Amino acid sequence: ETGVTQTPRHLVMGMTNKKSLKCEQHLGHNAMYWYKQSAKKPLELMFVYSLEERVENNSVPSRFSPECPNSSHLFLHLHTLQPEDSALYLCASSQGISGSYEQYFGPGTRLTVT
C-alpha cells in the first residue's frame, strides 16, 4: 500500500447506527487530518493530530469522535448521525502540522445517513 488509504470507501448508515472510518498513511508523516466535503462548500477541517495528539477540534459535534492510536492510523467514530452529515469524508497527512507542509489526501469515504 502506498500513500493514504481509507476504508470503507462507501458507507450507508441509519441515524441510530455506530460506525467507524479508518485512515492509514504510509508516508512516514507526523500529522493527520479529517476533513468533511459537502457539495458547494469549501473543505471543512474537522480534526488535526500531530504525533497522536489532537491539536484542533474545529467545533465539530460530539457525534463525531476521532482517535489516533499512532502516527500512521486515524479513526473517526460515528454515532447518532443526522442526514446533514452525509458527505465525503477525507483523511489527509503531512510531514508536520505547519501550514507550509504539503497535505496528501486519501480516496475518501462517501457517507450517506438515512
Next chain:
Amino acid sequence: QKEVEQNSGPLSVPEGAIASLNCTYSDRGSQSFFWYRQYSGKSPELIMSIYSNGDKEDGRFTAQLNKASQYVSLLIRDSQPSDSATYLCAGGGTYKYIFGTGTRLKVLA
C-alpha cells in the same frame, strides 16, 4: 474571517489553449499556497505548491503568487480534456489550510 475565494466556473477552454485559474486570499499571514485537482467523485490531488512571489513551473502547469495583491493563479498550458476537473486553491496558515470552493474547468475537445 480568513477566506480564500475562487470563481466557481465553469471555465470552458478549447483543447490546446491556456487555462487560467485564479484565487484571492484575505489572510496576509498565509505564506504557502497549494493547488489541488479534484475529479468528480474523487479526492483532491496535489498539483503545485508555491511559497515565494513569482512563478513556479512544473510541466504544463505554472503557479503564480503575488503576495502584495494577495493573488494566486494556476496556468495550464496545452489544456487537454483530461484536465477537466475542479481545481482547489488553499492557503497555508499557522497549522492548517484554508480552502476555496474550487473552480470547475471544462476543456472542450
